[in-house]
Amino acid sequence: MASSGSRTRPPCADQEDIPKTWLEASLDKKKEKDVPTPPCWCGDVCKLKVSTDRNKSWTEGRRFFVCPNYAHDHRRPTNAYDIPPSPPPLCKYFTWIDHEVPKDIQEDQRADWLRRQRLFEESYARGLERERREKQARERKKREQERAHKEKAARQEERASKLVRARDAREEDEARDKKGKWPRTTQ
Secondary structure, three states, rough: OOOOOOOOOOOOOOOOHHOOEOOOOEOOOOHHOOOOOOOOOOOOOOOOOOOOOOOOOOOOOOEEEEEEOOOOOEEEEEEEOOOOOOOOOOOOOEOOOOOOHHHHHHHHHHHHHHHHHHHHHHHHHHHHHHHHHHHHHHHHHHHHHHHHHHHHHHHHHHHHHHHOOOOOOHHHHHHHHHOOOOOOOOO
């Protein structure tokens, strides 16, 4: 193990990336010489952990150094009186050892990506189908409206022609009345 004296510490990683769940981990004997254990901001030697956070799949399986004073509650209280809240962390230092995601996690991520892509494509296809049906419904409604409009125009035209015939017949009858010609009725 390294002392916190003369070593330079790697820069702290983004605090939003720190996993919520982790387990104890160890370095391979070969890598132990290559990867010195850094001191944290409070001067203690960092502990080695491995991420088990499934919610942040890009962190799962990756190893990192974290301050031993990093407060972390694993249990959730059932009510406010069960567990007193933990104090804020003294030191929020952590840094990744594994900068690459392990192969099995990459495969899981790829499978998740393919599943999300398939779901997106299915959703997109459903959207296109819905748009096509809506377009067909709009076109059908438009055709029905045009047909109804043509039928109404035909009825109005027929009514107008009947009105013209009735007016002509009435005028003809009035003209006949003025001349004194009555239609003969047979008895």
